[in-house]
Amino acid sequence: MCQANRRENMRKTKEDALKTRENILNAATDLFSTKGVEATSLLEIANHADVTRGAIYWHFKNKCEIFEALHERMHQNFIQIVMEDLETDHPQPLKQMEAVCSRLLTSLNDDILKRQALTLFLMKCNYIGEFSDFVAKQKQCKTQAMMLLKQYLERAQKKGLLPADSDIDILMTSINCYLKGVLIIYLSDPDDFDIKDMAPKLMRLFFSKLA
Amino acid sequence: MCQANRRENMRKTKEDALKTRENILNAATDLFSTKGVEATSLLEIANHADVTRGAIYWHFKNKCEIFEALHERMHQNFIQIVMEDLETDHPQPLKQMEAVCSRLLTSLNDDILKRQALTLFLMKCNYIGEFSDFVAKQKQCKTQAMMLLKQYLERAQKKGLLPADSDIDILMTSINCYLKGVLIIYLSDPDDFDIKDMAPKLMRLFFSKLA
């Protein structure tokens, strides 16, 4: 009962505080992904999360640190899933990769937060000023993913699933571009793109031609 | 002689005025493409163009109108070239399209202004607030280009250069995604991507599999 009639200004327990932190991050994700990072003020984030700027400045040093936290959360939830999916040895690596890409894309249809996070980091962030530290981090992530992809393709080639004269570097870049292109075109107008229907077809079209 | 010792504050002739207008637009293109539209102030643009904000407000109503002018210039110089290239009937439409894409991409290697303009409009603009009018314009451009692409592929299919059972819509989307992906990945770090070498190979890889 005491829980039910809590007054507004009651001091929060630790889990309450964590929840407000999450609310702030979710509000930031929402606003950043639609308005862009620069164009979003801390007041807007506060309003959208039903707190004041005071709460934001308690949990974060400034907007940049919010961005950093989002980047961290993204890195945890997202990349890791793809990674561990790809690392398991599969008899048909190309089929697996196609399936992973397909699943990654179709999963965005229902997961709004993931979609927003991707929109934010793929389309709405320009790493300038205080954000310039992220360039190195982003680049590191990218090369890491590319290395994984490369190993993967080499494995496929050794198994005879790719022509022996295929240029792995070109293939790698090609896949990277294609996937990013699909992602960005989908994310730029999700309502205009039936990703559940299109993703498998688009992936099929691409991967079927590689063998 | 009078020309040589012109004082700073001499009033400009009409062509001088047009030149300062161009300077402002070029400065805006440079800053917008690196810092993003929102993060760039009119003062920065003015400094970068060696004028004051007074000059900017003389030529343009506000930042949005600068963006509009850039969009217009882009539309003139850029889309048109691709269009008229594709409209001429060619015996091998797919080869032609591959060549057009390849040329478009490699041309960016030397044309900094074109590169910046593309960077700006593909990666650094979020159409919100006053800029929301551009969404419709952008969408119209896109559907127009897509229609052209579709006609093109249908022509190729009728000539027997594409399998009769190819899904033109998927193909269309696929090409669109691929090209945009290559563009964005190149533009996001041009120094890390030898476009002159890569573009033909990437296009070859993609188009060779269609037939």
Next chain:
DNA sequence: TGACACATACATTCGTGTATGTATATATCA
């Protein structure tokens, strides 16, 4: 009773838009 988790209040800066100043190009007229 102190540290915590905020809300509130304040100072400062930055960007914008507008108002005004000003020197000259250009049009007009004698």
Next chain:
DNA sequence: TGATATATACATACACGAATGTATGTGTCA
């Protein structure tokens, strides 16, 4: 053709709101 008036192409100055960061207040959990 030259003198004058006017519009042009800016530069400068000012006023305003928005956003930021910080300082301080406040109630409660532990």
